[in-house]
Amino acid sequence: MDTLKIDRVSVRYHQHTAIRDASFSARAGEIIGFIGADGAGKSSLMHAIAGVGAFDGSIRFHNTLYRSPAEAEPIKSMTALMPQGIGLVLYDMLTVQEHLNFFADIRNINKDASFIAYQQRLLQMAGLEKFTDRRAGNLSGGMMQKLSLICTLLHRPKLLILDEPTTGVDPLSRIELWDILDQIRTQEGTIILVSTAYMQEAARMDRLLLFDEGEIIALGSTEELIDSVRPMTYVLSQQTDGITTRDATYSIKPLDFAHTEPTLEALFFVNALKKGRSLPPITLSTHHEDYVRDSVIMEARGLTKRFDGFIANDCVDIRLKRGEILGLLGANGAGKTTFIKMLLGLHPIDGGELELLGRLIQNTSDRQTLKASIGYVSQHFALYNDMTVRENLLYFAAMRSIPFEKAVDKTLLYATELGFDIYLDELPLNLPLGINQRFSLAAALLHDPVVLFLDEPTSGVDAIARAQFWQLLIALKEKWGISILITTHYMSEAEFCDRIVLLRDGKKVADDTLEELYALHPNAVNFEDIFLEYYR
Amino acid sequence: MNRIFWAIVGKELLAFIRSWQLVLVVLYSFTVNVYISGSGIEMKPRNVAVGYVDDTGGGLSQKILTRLHAPEFLPPQRFGSQKELSRAIFDKEIIVGIVFDADFEKKWRQGQKTQINILLDATAASQAYTTLGYLQNIIFDITSPDIPVEIASHKLFNQNADNHTFMALTELLSIITMITVILTAVVFVREKEQGTWDIMLLMPVDPKLIILAKSFSQVLIVMVGIVISLGFIVMGIFSVPFNGSFVAFALLSFFYVWASAGIGLFIAAVARDIMQVAQLSIVVMMPLIFLSGAWTPIHAMHPVLQTISLVSPLRYYIEGTESIFYRGSGWIDLFPYFTGVIAVGGLMYWIGFRKIGRLF
Amino acid sequence: MKIRVIKAYIYKELTELVRSRFIIMVFLLPSMILLLFGNGIRMEVSGARTLIVDHDRSPISYRLISKFEHSKYFNTQILPISEAEALGRIKQARTDVVIIIPESFEKRLLHGQTTQIGVFADAAFPSRGITMETYVKGVILDAASEFGHNQANGSITINQRTLFNQAMRDEDAIVPGLIGLVLLVAPAILAALLIVKEKERGTIFNFYASPLSKSEFLAAKLIPAFLLHSLNIFVVFLWAVYVFDVPFRGSFFLYWAASEIYLMISISIGMLISVITRTQIVAVVFTIIITIIPGFMYSGIIMPISSMSGMSQIEAHIFPVMYYNHIVYDVFLIGEGLESAKTLRYLLILLFYAIVLLSLGRLFLRKELK
Incomplete structure (x- = not known):
């Protein structure tokens, strides 16, 4: 008999339907993957099943039938939910160990020897055993995700609902995470519902549910x-x-x-x-003046950054040339974001030299003149959530002193070219990540920069959106000669980069073209294997 | 340059209006809240409950009692014994108790010294003081009607000593401070929290301009609040007298709101998140408001507090506003207040510019 | 009730409060308000800046002036300036009171002719204006009766006995009322932030998705605030008794018990705000506004409730501050305690408020996404 049965569940927000008549069932020990574009209704269905959001229809888990969050109360001791968003359920001020204690206590777990052993194993698998005294606020994004996950596992739930648990998590940690999940489901017979944007992960599920526009359109292995x-x-x-x-x-x-x-x-x-949708073709107009290919855009020599207690970047040398896409890869906490922030001047440089667009950076005024040539998209797509997409773009254009009419035209042009024109009058919070990502990129491109610094722009973005995003980046490189420095956790994306720099614990461990890296590691099937070689 | 400034201002106003809960709270503060403060508190003795014990059999005692009339006093209540009277005072039903001894009138008629025993509930100190003064005057009046001295007394600037108008105005000034400081601090800290501040720093715009534009947007919001509050509540309902120059008040308010925004900026520079903004704002604002003279005149404070109050821009603002509203002071007399407000505000921005909004 | 779950939450809250240094605020705020207000508010007017313009310069006018000079209520200055100039000084807020003694004041007085003394008081701060005016009149009349005609009848003196506050000290009158204010404002702010913070951050999911019941969650959130501020009950007591030298005549147990009940009320007010607001900032501003103003107005510090009229009287009875303050003033200055039926009644009313507010919070708290 099916342990979990979802029967015609719908979730509505105001007049908008997030998920319509979803039905499926699951047996004990099954892992079911939710895949689909952003905003297709995956999270809403998860919230309904976890009993944290109102819904229509009915859900049965074991012998409990529930039609509302209140009726779902009895199952909550057997379930666990990890909502989408990095570190959402963590308390910045508490340490890793305190989180474990807290979650064990609110789940009323007996702290006997077997629990201690289990907890230790979870910590080890998550690679957090050395960081038990570190506060959650000081963990990197990937470490936060892993901590959130093991916190939900502590009480050995019978139904585990994970909303994009691996977003922003490096490949190494993802492998560890999946090991944990596999073990728990075989040992405990746990049903695991997990949404993911990584298709390699989707391949490990027993069954997949494909979501599209609020409906489940396909179901199967x-x-x-x-x-x-x-x-x-x-x-x-x-x-x-x-x-x-x-x-x-x-x-x-x-x-x-x-x-x-x-x-x-x-x-x-x-x-x-x-559905009769086609990918909007990227139709970038070639418009750039002549430039010297291969001229050096950015050169970092021995760049070092120390935070109290540890070194985030240790003598890193990186060179970025004109019209080149440079992939900056590394595990969570390897120092990628810190490096980009140093390049931008958001962190002071503690050692080494930095040359940007042929100018040695010595003080703030050196920065001032360079601002017009640099575009930046941050990890969280820092956008104003209380303004519509159009207003955001016009605002950034105004900051760049672009004349109003030109800004309006450009906004429309980019919106059409990047395929988010129908969302122009929505608030960013209501939009799928993939759209926000494209429109942050548009914001960073408004002033025709020469170089783009992109910090994990594809994290949590669905497969189609990612594919389009890369088409766009390549077009930007080829047609406009823009140089791009990008960090990512999708190893498949490394294949699009002209050159790869690998960071590990703040040190540079590899810096080469893709071909040469494959040559160095003949056994590697894909880039993930190469990546793992450097980390084992 | 100009366009960037207005773009930022427009954006902040838009963000404010879209956060309807905040709009409601701000609107409430400027209207209902000011109204409640103005209508509720009365510092003059009013409806003072008087009880008395009279063993004399009337005459002089009644003559004194009839002088205790509305609106200052409620009709005196008679009690059988001093014990009953004390009990009523314990229960806060009576604030002033008068006890006439049995030989009170006899002694007085015989030209001897006599006394009225008065029991005051001094937990209501301010009322007790003034009531005592009233009684003293009444007794003087009755016993020595032929003193050839007349007192031509004038309460300047607020003839009726109307406390409602004063409280409403004072509350408005405190609210201006509070709202400006918190709104401004939040505008900056929210950007810090959401990471948009980094993006702003990377724009080819002088961070000072961004800071000024953002502050200005909040100044505008508060200025609108001031106008609403003045028009509908302070002058509309309480009809506070306005003896001075409106331009002077508008200008002083404008500078003052800037100075408060500076304090908000300072808090934002120190705080990491909204939670800390909340803490710091309260810790900074409480002394600011209490030391401003809003509740008690500066020169009646402890000397140490008097010195500290020199750095509170609200002090200058309140004194200046009182001067404009009540005393109708001229521009020259207002000069110190303008200087004080601008000096404190300037200092805050100087610190803010240095602490927030720098690339490395 | 899952005691262990609640304990875990309490430990977590306390750790967060300590690490975010909010704990400083918890203890700083009440003491700060108490010290600032306690030292800052003066109902009594002393040292009013008094400017006397003496046009007479006669022995009698000198005697009158010396009466002012010897009074602690006045800080006298005698200047040979014109009336207009003197009034100009009031306008510039350089003086509070101007007294004008007319020419031939003595001569007229000795001839039994009525003579007029001009008194001008700055009433921009109204209550102070009235008080100053009353004082000035008192001094003048007192002096006048000395050099007036002999009276046929006897003289009446006022034998003033101030109950509960013999010395008529402002501290005694104000500080107990302030306790009612700080124990309202500070706990409300803390409680308001505790829940809305989790809403804004996202950690509220831990509650939504856990088997924790609404009552348990509220208990877990409110107990830390309650415990921490329970300490403040003692702290403010120490300030009042040892720094402000307010006498304490009643039962400490009554003070403590009433304060704990009152604390539940203020925390519940904060919690209610936390439940209905969406962002921390709205919660904080709203809490400050709806607690400080009524907390001060209906505390009885400034005016006795019995003197209020109409709406204010009703509002004062709706707001719990009045009931608590009655008990606090009783335990500090009076000491009647539960022997007074009114105190007992007020204590029960407070208890009623606490229960109602807590139930409302439980009612409004949602355990699901909006």
Whole structure:
């Protein structure tokens, strides 16, 4: 018999329906993946199942049938929810160990020897055993995610609901996380519902639910789902009818090309085609004046940053050339964000030299003149949440002293080119991450910068949006000659970079082109393997 | 340059209006709250409950009692014994008790010294003081009607010594301080919390301009609040007299709100999050308001507090406002108040510019 | 009730309060208000800046002036300036009172002719204006009766006995009232922040998704605030008795018990605000505004409730401050305690308030996303 049964659940906010008539069921020990674009209704359904948000329809877990959060009270001792958002359920002022104690206590767990052992194992798996005395506020984003996750696991829940638990988490930690999940479900027979934007992870689920526009449109095992799109997947071609990505072409009309093996991403593209949506083509106009390719845009020599107690960046040398995409990779807490903030002048430089656009940075006034040539997108897409997308963009344009009419035109142009024109009058908080990401990029591009610093711009963004985002970055590089320094946790994205720099504990451990890195590590199947080599 | 300034101002106003809970709270502070303060408190003795014990059989005692009339006093209540009277005072039903001894009138008629026993509930000190003064005057009046001295007394600037207007005005000034400090601090700290401040620092705009524009937007909000409060409550309902120059008041308010915004900026420079803003604002504002002379005149304070009060811009603002509203002082007499407000405000911005809004 | 869960929350709250240094605020705020107000508010007018313009310069006018000079209520200055100039000084707020003694004051007085003394008091601060005026009149009349005609009848003196506050000290009159104010404002602010903070941060999910009941959550949130401020009950007591030398005549137990009940009320007010607001900042501003003003107005510090009229009288009875302050003034200055039926009644009313407010909080708190 199914342990969990969701029957025609709908969630409405005001007049907008987040999820409509969702039904599915799950057996003990099953891992079910929720995949789909941002805003497709995954989180809303999770909230309904966890009993933290009102819904229509009914849900049964074991013998408890509930139709409202109040009726769900009895199951809450058996469930755990990890909501979306980095460190959302953590208290900045408490240390890691205090979190564990707190969550153990509010779940009334007996702190016997077996619990201590279990807790120790969780800490080890999360790689947090050395940081038990560190306050949550001082942890890196990935460490926060891992801590949030093990906090939800402490009471060995029978139903575990995880909303994008691995967003912003480095590959190493993701592997650890999945090990934890696998163990707990085999040992405890836990049902795990997990949403993710990483398709490699989706492949590990027992079954997948594909969400689109508030509905579950497909349900099945990875193989079943992939089989369903196999007929629409073709080898890379210049076909204009369907959708062409970096590795394949998708079309619902039969094409005269050979089929190729689809990946899970194919689901999204095929679905987009079925719904009659096509990816808005990136139509960047070539407009830049001549520039010298290969001229050095940014050169850091021995850049060092110390925080009290530890060194965040230790003598890092990095060079960024004109028209180059440089990927800055590393585990959580390796010092990527700190490095970018030093480049921008948001953190003081503690040692070493920095040259930007041919100018040695010595004081604030050196910065002032460079501001016009630099674009920056921060980790959290720092946007004003109380203004619409249009207002945000016009505001940033005003800050850049772009004349009003030109700003209006440019806003519209970018909105169409980057495909968020229908969202112009929405507030950022109500929009999917992928849209916010594109529009932060537009904000960073308004003043035609020469160089872009992007700090994890793709974290938590859905597969289609990410694919488009990279098309855009490549177009920017090729058509405008913009140099891009980008950090990411999607190892597959490393493949788009011209050069990769790997940081580990604040030190540079690799700096090479993708080809050479593959050459150095002949056993690696994909970039994730290379990454892991440096960390083992 | 100009456009950037107005863009920031416009953006902040928009953000303010979209946060409806905040708009409501601010509006409440400037209207209902000022109204409640103005209507509730009366410093003059009013409706003072008087009880008496009279064993004399009337005459002189009644003559004295009839002088205790409305609105200052409630009709005196008679008690059978001093014990009953004390009991009523214990229960706060009676504030002033008068006991006429049995031989009170006889002695007086015989030209001897005699006395009236008065029991005061001194927990209501201010009322007790003034009531005592009233009684003294009444007795003088009755016993020596032929003193050839007349006192031509004038209460300047506020003839009726109307306390409502005063309280309403004072409350308005305190609210101006509080709202400005908190709003401004929050505007900056929210950007810090959400990470947008980093983005702003990377804009090719002088951070000073951003700071000034942001402060100005909050100054505007508060100025609108002042106008609403003045128009509808202070002058509309309480009809506070206005003897001075309106321009002077507007200008002084404008400078003062700037100075308070400076204090908010200072708090924002120190605070990490909204929680700390809340703490710091309260810790900074309480002394600011209490040391301003709003509740008790400066020169009646402890000398140490008097010195400390020199750095409170609210002190200058309150004195200046009282002068404008009641005393109708001219520009020259207002000079010290303007100087004080501007000096404190300038200092705050100097610190704010240095602490917040710098790239490395 | 899951005692352990509540204990865990309490420990967590306390740790957060200590680490965020909010704890400083918890103890600083009440003491600060008490010390500032206690030292700052003066109902009695002493040292009023008095300017006497003596046009007569006769022995009698000198005698009158010396009466003022010897009074602690006046800080006298005699200047040979014109009336207009003297009034100008009031306008510049350089003096509070101007007394004008007319020419031939003595001569007229000796001839039994009525003569007029001009008194001008600055009433921009109204209560002070009235008090000063009354004092001045008192001194003048007192002096006048000395050099007036002999009376046929006897003289009457006022034998003034101030109950409860013999010395008529401002501290005794104000500080107990302030206790009612600080124990209202400070706990309310703390409680207001405790829940809304979790809402704004997102940690409220821990509550939503856990088996914790609403009552348990409220208990867990309110007990730390309650415990911390319970200490303040003793702290403010020490300030009052040892720094301000306010006598304490009643039962300490009554003071303590009433204060704890009152604390529950103020914390519940904060909690209610926390439950309905969405952001910390709105919660703080709102709490300050709705506690400080009524806390001060209806405390009886400034005016006795019995003297209020109409709406104010009703509002004062709605707001719990009045009941608590009655008890506090009783235990400090009077000492009747529960022997007075009124005190007992007020204590029960406070208890009633505490229960009602707590239940309202439980009613309004939601355990689901909005």
